[in-house]
Structure formats: structure tokens, C-alpha cells
Amino acid sequence: IFSGPISFLKSAPQLQFLPDPTAPEIAFAGRSNVGKSSLINALTGRNGLARTSNTPGRTQELNFFDIGDTSNGPPIFRICDMPGYGFAKAPPKVVQKWRYLINDYLRGRQVLKRTFVLIDSRHGIKNTDENVLEMLDKAAVSYRIVMTKADKVKTTELEATKEKVIAAAKKHPAAHPELIITSSEKKQGIDALRMAVLEAVQI
Ligand code: GTP
Ligand code: MG
Secondary structure (H helix, E strand, O other): OOOOOOEEEEEOOOOHHOOOOOOOOOEEEEEOOHHHHHHHHHHHHOOOOOOOOOOOOOOOOOEEEEEEEOOOOOOOOEEEOOOOOOOOOOOHHHHHHHHHHHHHHHHOOOOOOEEEEEOOOOOOHHHHHHHHHHHHHOOOOEEEEEEEEEEEEEEEEHHHHHHHHHHHOOOOOEEEOOOOEEEOOOOOHHHHHHHHHHOOOOO
């Protein structure tokens, strides 16, 4: 599936611009700069598919990608790359707009099969992450926690953070109990992520 056609579909700055719900979706959520867009590029094996940047706040709209051929109808599934949450340097109005967009999409999207919540291996779960996990629990959206940038920490540090994140995840009913540890840079954990994605869309 990941070696077949994959293409950018559209950007939705507001909910009214979402694609028609004609295919199952998965979403990548997480704090600004956690590595969502980079991980989508690693997952799909296409550099530059999702736009990445060193400056937090790069992705400002919901960006949809079609996985599979679309010449005869809907794709096999879609990936949604989300704006980051918890970006303190953006103007408060913009932060609020993103929060509504993210929350409304995650809570109300019928075709959303699973959300991958990305957590930076250097930082672990922060308050803003906690709030999102609680919101997903309340909305009964199933999600899976993915650690990113594993190449940036020493093995001992990674193990300690993993334990903490697993303990935190246990308190969240909608969280999958197993973590996926990734590095887009080193292409670590990408096969495990692909399996988890295919499982989520039931292929
Ligand atoms: P926003 O769209 O701003 O919310 O950010 P994002 O979560 O999409 O992050 P993005 O993928 O743009 O990556 C942010 C920065 O982290 C970029 O400079 C990436 O090169 C870097 N980065 C992403 N993944 C990794 C990784 O696995 N390892 C390392 N070392 N750097 C990474
Ligand atoms: Mg991004």
C-alpha cells in the first residue's frame, strides 16, 4: 500500500472544508514541532509530501493525503496532518482557532478510525498533551501514543520516559496500551507504525 499511489488531497482551514467522508481516516496529532509532518513523510516514504519545518507552527490547517489510487473513486484511506497544539508563541487568537479546529475534527469525524498522538522522546507527556488525551477519552476516539525523535535521547533516558508514558497511558481508557517508538531521522519504528496504521483502517 505504501509503495502505491499517495497524493496530497487538500488543506482545510475550517471544518466546512473537510473532504467528503468517503474513506476511512487516521490523524496525526501532537504539540507543535513534535514531528508529525516528518513522521507522515517517513511513513509514506515520500520526502516533502507533508511540509516540515524547524519553526514550530509550520502546519496551520488540516492537511489530507490520499493513500491509494483515486482515479476510480475514493482512496483506500486518508491521513490527516494536524496543526500542532500548545504553541505558546502564536497569537492567542490563532492558538484558539487551531484548538477549536483540532478538537472539533477529532471529536466529530465519523470516518476517523484512530488518532496517533505524538510525544517527543525528550519531553514526555506535558499538560497540553494530557488535555488532549482527556478530550479523546471523553469523545471515545481510539488513539495510540507514538514517541518521536528517539534518536535525540540516550537509551537510558528513552527507557525512563517510556515507563512514564506507559504509566500515564494506563490512566486513559481510549489509549492503546502499547507505545510505538520512532525516529523519522533514523527511520526507526516505521514498520511498526505502518502495521499500526493498517490495523487501524482494517486492511
Ligand atoms: P508543526 O507542523 O509546526 O506542528 O510541527 P510538526 O509536528 O509537523 O513537526 P515537523 O515534522 O515539521 O518537524 C519539526 C522539526 O523536528 C523539523 O526540524 C524536523 O526535521 C525535526 N524532526 C522531526 N522528526 C525528527 C526525528 O525523528 N529526529 C530528529 N532528530 N529530528 C526530527
Ligand atoms: Mg507539521
